Structures are given as structure tokens and as C-alpha cells.
Amino acid sequence: MGNKALNNFLICGLIILIVSFFPLVSNNFSIRFGTDILMFAVMASAWNIIGGYTGYASFGNVVFFGIGAYITAILMEKAGLHFGIAYLAAGGAAALFAVLIGLPVLRLRGHYFAIATLGVAEAMKALVQNLDITEGNAGIYLPMLDLPVRHQYYFFFYMMLATLVLTLLVTYLLLNAKLGYSFIAVREDEDAANSVGINTTLSKTFAFALSGFFTGLAGSIYAYQQAFIQPGPAFTVQTTVQMIVMAVFGGMGKLFGPLLGALCIEMISETLSNYFLVAHTLFFGTVVILAIVFTPKGMIDLITQHKFGIAYLLQNIREHRI
Amino acid sequence: MLLQIVTNGILKGGLYALMAIGMSLIWGVMDIINIAHGSFIMLGAFTTYWLFAFFGVDPFISLIFSMSILFIFGYGVQKYLINYVIRANAFITLILAFGIEIFINNLALVSWTADVRKVEVSYGASNFSFGDMITIPTVRLLAFVLVIVISLVFFYLLNRTNLGRSIRATSQDLDAARLAGVDVARTYAVTFGLGVGAAGAAGTLWSILFPISPMMGGILTLKSFVVVIIGGLGSMLGPIIGGLALGVTEALGTNWFGSTYENLISFTILVLVLILRPKGILGGAT
Numbered sequence: 228m229g230n231k232a233l234n235n236f237l238i239c240g241l242i243i244l245i246v247s248f249f250p251l252v253s254n255n256f257s258i259r260f261g262t263d264i265l266m267f268a269v270m271a272s273a274w275n276i277i278g279g280y281t282g283y284a285s286f287g288n289v290v291f292f293g294i295g296a297y298i299t300a301i302l303m304e305k306a307g308l309h310f311g312i313a314y315l316a317a318g319g320a321a322a323l324f325a326v327l328i329g330l331p332v333l334r335l336r337g338h339y340f341a342i343a344t345l346g347v348a349e350a351m352k353a354l355v356q357n358l359d360i361t362e363g364n365a366g367i368y369l370p371m372l373d374l375p376v377r378h379q380y381y382f383f384f385y386m387m388l389a390t391l392v393l394t395l396l397v398t399y400l401l402l403n404a405k406l407g408y409s410f411i412a413v414r415e416d417e418d419a420a421n422s423v424g425i426n427t428t429l430s431k432t433f434a435f436a437l438s439g440f441f442t443g444l445a446g447s448i449y450a451y452q453q454a455f456i457q458p459g460p461a462f463t464v465q466t467t468v469q470m471i472v473m474a475v476f477g478g479m480g481k482l483f484g485p486l487l488g489a490l491c492i493e494m495i496s497e498t499l500s501n502y503f504l505v506a507h508t509l510f511f512g513t514v515v516i517l518a519i520v521f522t523p524k525g526m527i528d529l530i531t532q533h534k535f536g537i538a539y540l541l542q543n544i545r546e547h548r549i
Numbered sequence: 550m551l552l553q554i555v556t557n558g559i560l561k562g563g564l565y566a567l568m569a570i571g572m573s574l575i576w577g578v579m580d581i582i583n584i585a586h587g588s589f590i591m592l593g594a595f596t597t598y599w600l601f602a603f604f605g606v607d608p609f610i611s612l613i614f615s616m617s618i619l620f621i622f623g624y625g626v627q628k629y630l631i632n633y634v635i636r637a638n639a640f641i642t643l644i645l646a647f648g649i650e651i652f653i654n655n656l657a658l659v660s661w662t663a664d665v666r667k668v669e670v671s672y673g674a675s676n677f678s679f680g681d682m683i684t685i686p687t688v689r690l691l692a693f694v695l696v697i698v699i700s701l702v703f704f705y706l707l708n709r710t711n712l713g714r715s716i717r718a719t720s721q722d723l724d725a726a727r728l729a730g731v732d733v734a735r736t737y738a739v740t741f742g743l744g745v746g747a748a749g750a751a752g753t754l755w756s757i758l759f760p761i762s763p764m765m766g767g768i769l770t771l772k773s774f775v776v777v778i779i780g781g782l783g784s785m786l787g788p789i790i791g792g793l794a795l796g797v798t799e800a801l802g803t804n805w806f807g808s809t810y811e812n813l814i815s816f817t818i819l820v821l822v823l824i825l826r827p828k829g830i831l832g833g834a835t
Binding site: 338345 | 582630634636637640641643644645650651655656658659733734767774775778812813819823824
């Protein structure tokens, strides 16, 4: 490990330490808001593995979130299992589903993959709405966490933080391993990757499963936190959109891009909803449009290039307009 | 009974086909997945609704207005927004369309509230009967006839006019089309306008047959995807075959399994078609 890598690790450790003191000095509302940011950071980072690094734009990642949430609800409420077991099972089930669905669907490329995953998520929502074990549209209540209210907020915050750290750590380690390089090779030129002997099917499926695993973990914590889940909110396309917008806004294919995106987007929508009660989603749409037109490479690119100002924004338009 | 169900399916499938014609055109020519397609359908529906509510304009006449207004709107959106990012990764235009969808839906929500509305025409209750076997509401039959007319107009426009030739040329080879003197930026804007105009027409017909609300677009976008995928890109026949296939399958499926399974059926078909025949049921096997 080089000096620079060691430095980066120390900085990251310091940031994690600072963030973990955040709940101790904040009110419940802020902790809940922080937990939401962390949750979206997990999901956007997980999406980044398949969408950013491997280049397969999944438009159905919410399916893993929903599966994670429902597995947790069913195991805890119907089987009476401990949250710890349900948490791991949720990630495992989401990863398994990713493998099963990935094997046929990952053969498709570009738009077709995007729409197939969208279809899988919608089909899963419709299935959950009709199954008995998921209690259809009525939804499932989960047992409440048996802790004082303040400590509940702590619990979910630290669970989410730990999941985020795990997600980023695994992604980081992978990127410096052969498997991680194969993800990027698939993104840059899948046929070429294949012809030099990379098992692209294995790489893609693994990336998809990993993405599903972490999204499932986030869904599991979310379900326990909400203590009640329904198919509509658990499988909404909106969640997928949020993951993608955050990853792209921050910078897809960069380790910390999605985290930065989640932070920025959540801050922006929270501020907007404070000022504009009804119309804040309208402004959110505007932010998405402006960000895509002016900074398609994401905030990370803007920061690391040190190119602030109009010239940078216009350069992107010049490159991509017709 | 079965004949009646199939007829209902075909009639609804016609509407699906019209929804998909616009999406297929935009997708095929510019490689843009227009996530906001359903929102444009919603705008068409509301154009018709307001013309009907304020001026008493018959919805079948306001079809012309909603198509024209939506054409101009689509032309503007492509020319002043999408054209600026069109050469970026195709994924970027997809998210841009998402932004446009959020914007339009919420603008409609803020302006018109989430109320569910319906265009109640005086002849809404009259029926057409073919023998004892089949009964068709007159509005549905009229809507279906209009779907056929609009499809034929589009077919003519794309295959027999200079505009259509420049659209097809641009879709085949952008640089070559430009060298041959095609104004590519304008052609793109016109194509998007046409696609959105078709969505507007679909919205008008939808508002006559079903209730409308600002958030109705999402599921219609998904349905349009299903139809485009089933039919395959690259021909006018694709969306029509796809639309009819989806309409009939849904009608039969909900009859056998119950209406809560409608979405499960469509999206299962979508995924299966994508996996088994990615180029659509008309395209060659892969």
C-alpha cells in the first residue's frame, strides 16, 4: 500500500469518525434525515457497481430494495427471526434474485437491458401485490425495535452507516482486483473483453449480484425502520430514478460520486421542500434537467478538474450538441 | 363471450398502438428512450379535457388541436433541450427525459390538482351491435377508426414525403444525411414533435374512454415500452402488431386471472419477449 493510499484511508477513517458523532449532537429529525441520505448513498453506490463500472444501466434496481424489505418483513413477522438474520437473508435473497434474473437479462445490451430490468421490477411489484404471503396491497407490519425512541434513531443511523462503509469498502477492494478490472473492461468494450479471455458473463452477473446485495441490505434496514411496508412504495420506479439521478449527479463510475450525489440531491430537495411546499418536486425536475445538460460527468468531475465557471459548463454542451 | 373479449382487446390495443407509434419513432430515429412519453399523453388528454370543459369542443375535433399543440411543444423540447445533449451517452438523454417527466407531471399536478377527471360526451352511452355476439360502444369504435387513420397518415408521411425521407436518412446515417444537405437538428426536432404529437392524439382518445389525472403518465409510458418491445423497432407495422397483441393478451388474461393481474401479465410478456426475441416478434431470431 502506497503512501497516497494510506493517506486516503486515514482521511476516510476521519470522515467516518466525524459522521458517527453526528447523531450524538443532533435532534431526532436530523438523524432521520441523515439516515435517509446514507440509505440513498448505499443504493446509489450499489447502482454504481452495475451501472457506473460495468456499464449496464439497470432501471430496475428498486426490485432488490423491495425484495430486501419484504424478505425482512416476512422473516421477522411470520417466522419470528432476529433482525440480524433477516438483514443478511435480505441481502442474500436480493443477490440470488440478481443472479437468476441476470443470467438471461444481462445478455441484452443498452436500452434493452434498461427496459428489461424496469419490466422485472414492475412485474415483481404486481406479483407482490397478488401473493398471499406478502398480504397483497394491504402490506405487512413488522415488529417494532425494542429500544427507547432516541436509541432507535441511533440504531438505524449506525446500521445504515455501517452498510455504506461496507459497500464502499467492497467496491474499493474490487476495483483494485482482477474482477473489478473486468467490470470496467466489460463497460469499455464487451466483445474485446470476451476475446481476451475474460468471462464477461461471470463478471456481469457478479456485478449485478453485488449491486443487488447491497441494495437488499438497504431495503432490509428501511423496512425495519418503517415498521410497515406496502408493494407500492417498496417497488416504486421513483426509487430507481433517485438512485440513478444521484449516481449521475455525483459522477457515475467514480467511487465517491454516488455518495456525493446522494448528499447533494437530498440536501437540495430538502431545502426546496422547506421553501416550496407544493412545487418542490417541480424544482427537483428542473435541477435534474440542468445537471444533465451542464454537468453530465457529475460533481466529482467538476471538483477534481478544478474547472469552475461558465467555460466548463459550456464545454459539455459544445461536446454533445448536434 | 370470447369474441366480445377479443374485440375489446383489439379496440384497446389500437390505442396502445397509437401510444407506441410515437415512442417507436423517437426511439428508432434518435435512439432516445422517451421516459416522458406518458406525460405527453397526459398533456394531450388534458388539452382535450379543458377544450371540452370550457368551450364544449367535441373531443374528436379537439384531436387536431391536441396534436398540433403537442407537436409544437415536442419540437421546442427537442430543439432547445435534448439537441444539446443528443451526442452524449444514450443514457444521458434517458435521464434528461426523466427530468422532463418529473417537471411536466408536477407542473400539471400543481396547476390542475390530482383530481381524476373524465370527458363525458353526450353520445358516450350509445352502442354499436353486430348481431347478438358483439356490442361495441360507439366512442370506442370511432377511436379505433381514428387510430387507423392517424397511423396511415404517419405511414404516408414517413414513406412518401421528403420530410419522411430526411427522417429516415438521418436515422440511418447522421453524418451522411448531413453531407447530403439534411438539416439534422431540425429533422430531429420535427421527429420528436411528430412522436409527441402522436402521444397527444393518444391522450385525446384516452380521455374519451378512461378517466384522466396528472399522474396517469407513468403506467402509460411502461405500456408503450411493452408494445414497442413486442413489435420491435424499425417499422410502422411493429407498434400496431405489438399494440393489438398486448390489448388482446391483456383482455384474455384479465378475463382468466382477474384484473389485478393485468400489469403482471404485461410486464411478464415484456421480459419474456426481451429475453426470447429481443428484436420483437416481427424481427428475426437472434
